[in-house]
Amino acid sequence: MKTQVHHGDNGNILICALCTIVIISLIGANVLVNCTRYYNITAKQLKAWKEALYAAEAGGDAAFDEVRKALDPINLSFTTDGWVSASPSPSPGPAWTKTISSFGQGGSLSTTVTIDKLTDNTGTIPATTPYYRIRSVGIARLFGLPRVGLSDQFFAGGPNFVANSASRGVGDTLLRKIDFKYDHFKATYGDGDGNNLVLSTVTYPQITRRIELVAVPKYYVFSGALRIVNAFDGPGTTGFVDSYNSKNPTNPNPSSPKVINNDIPGPNTTSYYGSNPSNSTFLADAHDGDVSVATKNFIEGGPIWGDVTTNGGNVTHSGYQISGTIDNNVPLTLPPLSAPDTTGFTATSSGTGTITATGTSESSPSGFVCSGISGSVTITNGNAGSPTFPYAYAKIVANGHITGKITVERGVTAEIWFTGNMNVKGEDLDNQNVDRGTQTPNPGSAGVPPSIPPTLADDPNPSRVGHMKFFGISPTAAGTTQTIEIDSPGNIFATFYAPSADITLAGNVDVFSAIVGRSFSGNGNAGVHYDKALNQVQIGVVTDYQIASYVEDVR
């Protein structure tokens, strides 16, 4: 009989091997779980976090586009393309809102944007020119299993969210603020200002980002004598372009200019305030009659006391009489000028007549609208008898041509907008104001403060030229051109902003001004004398809007 032999230890190796595999598998599984978590963070959470910002910025772009459209009333901004009035209406208002949803991967992105119309009352810009606050909320759905990938847990202090970052968590939780079940922002901050707190359940885990943009008006400011979109041919062969500063009390009044002969930039040339070595106070202001042309088309008639820029031109000091620098590689863009909103304006006759201005500031002028100015129109100062502020402001929109005489009485600042052509003599544009107002001995300049306190009768606008401002509204019909032709006799004290107009100065016309036009041509003695006091926002024109501020609400 054989004794049966037991081999009870035969499986030991197998068990050891299995245990080893199990242990290593556990370690590997743990690593895989961790890596999955990291993958969720670096892929899904990061994707959603960035896409939420993209969504918010898309909303911001849509809103900014709408703001830019608001420059032209015919665009009906804020009322079409899904824009509706915000409800409840915020204060100050009005406000408009729009929601763009279901875009991105699987329609996972959405944005809601609100535009608030704000008004500056500090005098930085005219109160009639609004600026806009754009608040955009971008939401991105977080793909993947809920809670998978959360690197840090919420700390105690709330059921699923807490109010402040100190107790909300750290790391990615603090940075990305994922809403797994509730919208933490609405529950904690409501509308952002602590109003309307609500426990709002989210459909899917999501990440929300909020940005705020501020769109401010972009001004064209008269910073030089001439800005020409197409072709420049001037000044007249016996005229010249130079500058002066009406705020500088040492300068003579342009009505009795000091003529300097045999001065640079060429022999036998003349300047009102040229570089007369005997009087350096004129020199400082005399050489800023800058000319900028947006093309290469530059023909010089008389000398130019200032800088010249072209875009592709061939202008040099040797071939031209130019006192300043020359740069032939400067692009220049001047957008068309849209018609202003004339809601509430008073309709008036286009023939002979009197318009009484009673507006008390640039931002609240007396508004008038007419079909053109063909007779003799006088804009009188309805506030002349005021013991505190004897100045008045008017804004006239002429839906037609200007061929008559326009007189702006002393103390009146008049904006004259027109859709047609202008064909007048210099003496027809009668600006009866004077430089440096009527009362102010020192209205202030860079480095020189105005009198303290100012007398109540000071004219806020020191420039005579700045009291008569013409705006050529760009034609909207294709192929239509606008012309401005000014003949002698008579000098002109007025600004011209007409980016679509072909401007011609004929004969012995001196224009104390700043000019923006499509083209410019001057002959004879025609010259342009730029008043440096025009270089301020209050005398400029809004040509566009731009984003001046970007912040993200990181709560």
Added chain:
Amino acid sequence: MKPARLQNQGFTLIEMMLAVSIGSLMLAATVAASICLQRSFSAVDNYFASHVQQVRIIDYLSRDVKRSYIVTTSTDRQTVTCIIPNYLVDNGSNQPTRATPTLSLVGNKVVANYQASTVNNVTTTQGSTSVSCPGLGLVSSHFSNANVGQSVVGTGIPAGTTIQNVSNCLLGSCSQATMSQAATSSNGNTTLTIGALTNVVYSVVNQSIQRRENGGITNIAASADNLIPVTSDIELLNTEFTQSTVTFLPRFARGGQSFLNNERAGTTIFSLTYLRNRRRGDG
């Protein structure tokens, strides 16, 4: 009956030694493999963990740089200071509200401010804490008593500077102010932004990356793998951009310094971020 012969008779010493040797080798191999695998797993785990922190650092920086007025970096490029608009109004109730933007002019350009204002035509002198402006006009910008204690940024003003006092005041308009730090350059016509600005500083503290917002510290990353953030800022006319890289040294890297450098370089994450606000000075 003949008893059955036992089959599990003892081994000879040679057999035993051979068996023990083979067993030891197998066990050693298994243990070594386990350790290596565990180390490898740990290294992979750590690599991804560090990568997550890399991304977080970059995201924090990008978010803050985008909304800054000005960003300055230290000489070693490891401390980054962001001056950010103070968007939220702290009313002390843990329910901050959003500030309304106000406008001011810098030259002929309109800028927006949150709980801040600008003073134009300011004269700064290198090495001096005094600044001055024409500022006596009611309609022009000027210093005021409200500026005392507030942050100031502008060309030639070091980051973190505040207004200590104002002087030469008339009707609330002051033409002189004293700063907490001296200007680093002279300028005859600069613009200062003054207000309750938010000051965010990123810095490396031991092996942690800290973010301090107005003094409040948050550890945004902590690593035993020598996370190294490097940021440089490039100034443009009206804005600037920052270039940031974050690297770390993987744990499984073994070798000479050149090898380690290459290993670190292989982990680089790069970010380029533009400031979206008009630049308010160069610190």
